[in-house]
Amino acid sequence: MAITLLIPTALRNFTDGKKEVQAEGKTVGEAVDNFANVYPDIKRHLYDEKGVLRAFINIFVGETNIKNLQGLDTPLKDGDTVMLVPAIAGGK
Amino acid sequence: MSGIISDDRVTDLSKEEILRYGRHLILPEINIEGQKKLKAAKVLIVGVGGLGSPVALYLAAAGIGTLGLVDPDFVEESNLQRQIIHSSKDIDRPKTSSAKDKIQDLNPFVNVVTYNSTINSSNALDIAKGYDLIIDGTDNFQTRYLVNDVCVLLGIPNVYGSIFQFEGQASVFYAKEGPCYRCLLPAPPPPGLVPSCAQGGVLGVLPGIIGSIQAVEAIKLITGAGTPLIGKLLLFEALEMKFSRLRIEKDPNCPICGNHPTITKLIDYEEFCGLKTKEKPVDKISPLELKKLLDAGKKVQIIDIREPHEQAIFKFPQAKYIPFGQLLRRKNELDEKLDAIFICKIGQKSVFAIRLLQNAGYKGKLFNLDNGVNGWAEVDPSAPLY
Numbered sequence: 001m002a003i004t005l006l007i008p009t010a011l012r013n014f015t016d017g018k019k020e021v022q023a024e025g026k027t028v029g030e031a032v033d034n035f036a037n038v039y040p041d042i043k044r045h046l047y048d049e050k051g052v053l054r055a056f057i058n059i060f061v062g063e064t065n066i067k068n069l070q071g072l073d074t075p076l077k078d079g080d081t082v083m084l085v086p087a088i089a090g091g092k
Numbered sequence: 093m094s095g096i097i098s099d100d101r102v103t104d105l106s107k108e109e110i111l112r113y114g115r116h117l118i119l120p121e122i123n124i125e126g127q128k129k130l131k132a133a134k135v136l137i138v139g140v141g142g143l144g145s146p147v148a149l150y151l152a153a154a155g156i157g158t159l160g161l162v163d164p165d166f167v168e169e170s171n172l173q174r175q176i177i178h179s180s181k182d183i184d185r186p187k188t189s190s191a192k193d194k195i196q197d198l199n200p201f202v203n204v205v206t207y208n209s210t211i212n213s214s215n216a217l218d219i220a221k222g223y224d225l226i227i228d229g230t231d232n233f234q235t236r237y238l239v240n241d242v243c244v245l246l247g248i249p250n251v252y253g254s255i256f257q258f259e260g261q262a263s264v265f266y267a268k269e270g271p272c273y274r275c276l277l278p279a280p281p282p283p284g285l286v287p288s289c290a291q292g293g294v295l296g297v298l299p300g301i302i303g304s305i306q307a308v309e310a311i312k313l314i315t316g317a318g319t320p321l322i323g324k325l326l327l328f329e330a331l332e333m334k335f336s337r338l339r340i341e342k343d344p345n346c347p348i349c350g351n352h353p354t355i356t357k358l359i360d361y362e363e364f365c366g367l368k369t370k371e372k373p374v375d376k377i378s379p380l381e382l383k384k385l386l387d388a389g390k391k392v393q394i395i396d397i398r399e400p401h402e403q404a405i406f407k408f409p410q411a412k413y414i415p416f417g418q419l420l421r422r423k424n425e426l427d428e429k430l431d432a433i434f435i436c437k438i439g440q441k442s443v444f445a446i447r448l449l450q451n452a453g454y455k456g457k458l459f460n461l462d463n464g465v466n467g468w469a470e471v472d473p474s475a476p477l478y
Contacts, residue, residue: 092143092289
């Protein structure tokens with residue numbers, strides 16, 4: 001499945017400034033893994049030492065949080081938009 | 093239309109108030125009943141900075157009866173690019189005092205209560221008690237979790253906003269009716285992984301947009317007008333001028349608002365955010381020591397990990413440029429036999445760069461320049477503070 005992955009400002013340092021990238025994968029987990037293999041510097045931001053997706057990164061397919069779908073096993077279809085939303089804390 | 097203010101708390105408006113708030117009174121969604129609720133409302137604003145500035149100004153103008161302001165900081169020149177409640181003449185004054193003056197100039201009907209101190213687990217419930225909602229305008233994860241937990245424990249809404257570079261988020265976390273901050277973010281990022289605005293920058297107008305959204309949400313909660321951002325996360329991106337609204341749900345396993353809460357009182361937020369873990373400190377070098385080394389012609393490698401556009405502000409003498417994001421990929425460009433000195437803007441991200449290399453098995457000696465380029469400005473008159 002070819003999907004569009006939207007990259008937030010906070011992670012664009014690791015994608016050569018790209019705001020969105022095309023990725024392939026049958027599930028969200030597969031698509032994100034394939035994306036991380038193209039931009040390896042982003043891996044430690046997305047996954048902890050044990051390879052688990054970090055708790056401060058939420059992933060949405062369309063408007064829905066994958067936590068409320070099937071997590072990283074959420075199936076994707078062609079043309080889906082997957083958004084990475086990391087926590088930001090700025091306010092001052 | 094009901095809102096979070098009970099009818100028994102409202103009092104009549106004076107003639108002067110009717111004149112001042114006339115444009116609200118003729119909106120059917122607010123009308124005189126809503127305006128009376130705004131007058132009865134008590135709102136606590138935590139952080140009177142980028143977000144807190146527009147929130148405080150708009151809520152004061154809107155006629156909120158009591159505004160509490162919490163901020164331990166003093167106004168600095170570099171705040172004025174975005175913290176519009178403060179002025180050049182306020183530099184070095186407590187932010188709470190500066191903000192109080194502006195609010196009282198704007199609307200003498202508002203009662204302003206100031207707390208010129210850091211909010212923490214030992215004082216937060218005392219400060220927040222009696223307020224109807226809290227505006228989260230803080231700039232760090234530990235205070236955001238603290239504000240969330242205070243709101244859940246007191247049963248009041250947390251009107252959330254956060255910003256970074258050109259991007260902002262807003263939501264209303266109200267555990268009685270939807271998810272809380274912990275439902276969305278069960279754990280904070282490890283220290284250093286997410287840069288702050290001081291490190292990454294922020295468009296000055298951005299907090300104006302997100303803070304204004306927080307002010308709208310507060311007014312909606314108080315008056316009962318419209319549908320608040322409960323269970324929704326609003327994302328804003330200024331460069332593409334794009335808003336997205338995402339759905340977020342309550343986590344039944346949330347440790348504070350779920351079915352079986354394990355957090356029943358405030359905790360140690362510094363510890364929760366990993367700020368107390370004892371890591372071996374990295375070796376450091378002071379700007380003066382580095383200057384002496386360079387003046388003496390000693391051979392060292394200086395690695396500047398700032399982004400290219402930051403190097404354009406000041407080119408560090410003799411530095412090799414490897415932006416933080418490329419460090420692991422390019423670690424073979426370093427010579428393990430030579431001392432390496434790491435430079436960033438304020439000397440914090442460079443610590444993480446050193447740890448990153450150490451964890452990746454780098455064997456050479458690594459030093460952190462104390463206070464980064466801003467520290468270097470003390471010994472090199474050509475270097476700017478920024």
